[in-house]
Amino acid sequence: MHRHDLALIGFGGVNRALAEIIHSRGTALADDLGFELRVVAITDLRLGSLMQADGIDLEAVFAMAEGATFAGMPGGAAVPQNDFVIRSTTADIVVEATFTNPVDGEPAVSHVRAALESGKSVTTTNKGPVALAGAELRRIAEEHGARFEHEGAVMSGTPVLRFASDMLRGTRISGVEGILNGTSNFVLGRMEAGATLAEAVAEAQALGYAEADPTADIEGSDVQLKVVILANEILGAGITTADVVRRGISAISPEDIAAAAAEGRRWKLIGSAVRTPDGGVAASVEPVALPLAHPLAGVSGATNAVSFDTDLLGTVTVSGPGAGRMETAYALLSDIIAIDAHQRAGVEAAR
Amino acid sequence: MHRHDLALIGFGGVNRALAEIIHSRGTALADDLGFELRVVAITDLRLGSLMQADGIDLEAVFAMAEGATFAGMPGGAAVPQNDFVIRSTTADIVVEATFTNPVDGEPAVSHVRAALESGKSVTTTNKGPVALAGAELRRIAEEHGARFEHEGAVMSGTPVLRFASDMLRGTRISGVEGILNGTSNFVLGRMEAGATLAEAVAEAQALGYAEADPTADIEGSDVQLKVVILANEILGAGITTADVVRRGISAISPEDIAAAAAEGRRWKLIGSAVRTPDGGVAASVEPVALPLAHPLAGVSGATNAVSFDTDLLGTVTVSGPGAGRMETAYALLSDIIAIDAHQRAGVEAAR
Structure with a gap:
């Protein structure tokens, strides 16, 4: 051997x-x-x-x-x-x-x-x-x-890059979007349950999800790096972090959460990279109020997930841990x- | 070439x-x-x-x-x-x-x-x-x-068998559970929205999800075959359909659905195969009232999904189409x- x-x-x-x-x-x-x-x-x-x-x-x-x-x-x-x-x-x-x-x-x-x-x-x-x-x-x-x-x-x-290259071979992938940061996803879930942003962050820190300085998680710069990787590795985009529009979750208020819930929606911090009609790739990190039937809407707690949009197979999603030793x-x-x-x-x- | x-x-x-x-x-x-x-x-x-x-x-x-x-x-x-x-x-x-x-x-x-x-x-x-x-x-x-x-x-x-063999190599898979029939999952979703079983089945038939005779979908025998495949291919169980306990969704009443919702749960028809402490594999198809935070609880409509329980990686879930030409x-x-x-x-x- x-x-x-x-x-x-x-x-x-x-x-x-x-x-x-x-x-x-x-x-x-x-x-x-x-x-x-x-x-x-x-x-x-x-x-x-x-x-x-x-x-x-x-x-x-x-x-x-x-x-x-x-x-x-x-x-x-x-x-x-x-x-x-x-x-x-x-x-x-x-x-x-x-x-x-x-x-x-x-x-x-x-x-x-x-x-x-x-x-x-x-x-x-x-x-x-x-x-x-x-x-x-x-x-x-x-x-x-x-x-x-x-x-x-x-x-x-959790297989993401290799899932795209090995498990979806023969399809054309037109875009990827995902929940790529467990801390911010946990925080949004706690805010849905009534906590303030500050309370939810403190809770995430107590559980070991969030760093002492949670800025990179909350403001989306952690996800921004991951979007660059997904865009370049899966879509061949050739972009840098400067090309990724970024908005974090700190501006989401309890009122925003209530308004989304009233419409059957739920806020998630979504990183995405999508092919555009001109042959480019549009990449962003931003909070999106997803309808509950969306494949990423049910991803709860510190779990991460990525959806791949393909021509032959429609949307396929992989979810699993996004961190852990x-x-x-x-x-x-x-x-x-x-x-x-x-x-x-x-x-x-x-x- | x-x-x-x-x-x-x-x-x-x-x-x-x-x-x-x-x-x-x-x-x-x-x-x-x-x-x-x-x-x-x-x-x-x-x-x-x-x-x-x-x-x-x-x-x-x-x-x-x-x-x-x-x-x-x-x-x-x-x-x-x-x-x-x-x-x-x-x-x-x-x-x-x-x-x-x-x-x-x-x-x-x-x-x-x-x-x-x-x-x-x-x-x-x-x-x-x-x-x-x-x-x-x-x-x-x-x-x-x-x-x-x-x-x-x-x-x-949607990659399931090859996901287990290629993407999870090196882990030990202790069990798989999934939503393996789009028709019954669609029907449960419609019942949650207030339809009766008969109305929901008729709707599924009108949309082309359900066969003229929906028995195999509703009573779980379609899922039973898939559980045999998952158990044998992924866990090496060597079982037959007779070894798979089977209950369909026809006994789920609007009251059951309301009771589950009141507890923050949702009924899903779950096919599963799990290693037992004696080295065997327990396999079943049955409706389960999942907590909403469960990885399979958010799988809606005709989408299918399988979760793999592993030692090194915890639970990883793949969801996507379960049918279609x-x-x-x-x-x-x-x-x-x-x-x-x-x-x-x-x-x-x-x-």
Whole structure:
């Protein structure tokens, strides 16, 4: 059975969850997938860096004391040395899971670029590199015979990008629209139940859905990045965030909610990208009062969903988690499965 | 560019729609898929049979006068000769789209068996062969190096079986539940709006959703077949229709609907298959009063939906059309795409 060696860049919740899946499932996972997974490098801002070409002892890593670094381990250092590790690791797949920088995508863009330039495939759940440098990174991947996969950049492990490319092949997709932010969807639901915006946000924060600063969720900039990704990856739009009209939910009043309810409607923060008659793509993030029979109207709580409008199949909708540690780690695993399938097809074709 | 030659068994709405897609899209479809499609045989109870190894002139077929048969065309005959055509056609893929027989699956089971035994791959949208003889037909396919694909047996072209196998790989699926019959879902929606069962059924018939005899839709036997398919294909249950507890919606009264609404619930006819602690699978079709926040509660009208419960990703739901001529033809096209991908992988591997 062949094997993929992984370098985990960032060892917060998501990459740690991926390591837990690999460690706890072991051979059962390998039997299921048809290949083995081994972690050979980890870097992290707090922990430093660790490289063990014959496979890192994950149990030792999980057992590290609070505040400890990798410096005490063979192949370990107290500083992350991300670029050095990415370029010199024996891993064939680099798993990028550092924080999202919505301004320029750094340092994740540099991490992905370094990996692809050294011929390693990349999986990331980071919206930054995909939304802000997707075209450049795809080109570098092609030039170096590597893959750049990023299913988790939209709706964590719930299949969206791969659903469009693999499950709807042969149809023409004319548009996508979705509920792409769980916090704002939760907040709208609580406001429908009578809460004020401030109360609902506080509740979302208490439940761990919302950040301390909920602006990106409430004002739509998180969704804006995801709309750029959907528009570019699914509709080939070639747009940037500046092309996405954005309005958040902070202007929605209790009166707006009551008025919508009286008409059998419900407010949702909808991100959408739709082909226009002139061959372009119109993209926006804005609150829409959907009729209750709309496929997205029933998507409640922190759940996310995307509807695809197609010619042969009409509207098809996928809903599921849009966040979560294990759910996002599954996005990385699904990318690794796709990288493996692509490499195998390439190896066979080259024979 | 390589090509697949198709034999269309049954030339009612669905196979005719597939022929229309192939004819109208031509090279654009081929460019999109990476292979060409050509129809070389058609059989139909009313039209007879037609075999033209160098490709049937579909325009001539579409232009046939009402009541005409294939007898007047080269390679044509007034009788269908299904078995002869299936065994002797030069097609490499047989597209079975005759009527569903819920008792023994015939004649579709024999059609599929004959095709697979002669080494041809099969796509069908027919629930009969899949639910009633799926295990046997899969075995025959394997023995003869052919593929047996049948995405359209559940929810027409909306991806369900392939979603489970391809999009959720690496997760453990513990159960599936869905709204698998558009007519009964439409009827429940109309009853919620105040109609009686009889009025709602008449409305569904007027809209073309319900058959003249709506029993299979209303009493759950249509869903029962689909549950068998989901249980066997996704959970490996090895069950038959007799193992699926079945209750339809005819016993749901306006009072039941009002009582559910008062509790913030809504009746849905739910087909489900769930792993049990003893390693078995419990399968049922029955009306369930779902809380409105349930992922299936918002699925309205004739739309279908299936939720998958997974370990790594929680609950993921796919909703879309469950019927329709073009939508079901797309299921056949998606099967052909899967057959092609599998054959290509096999060819490469054998090099």
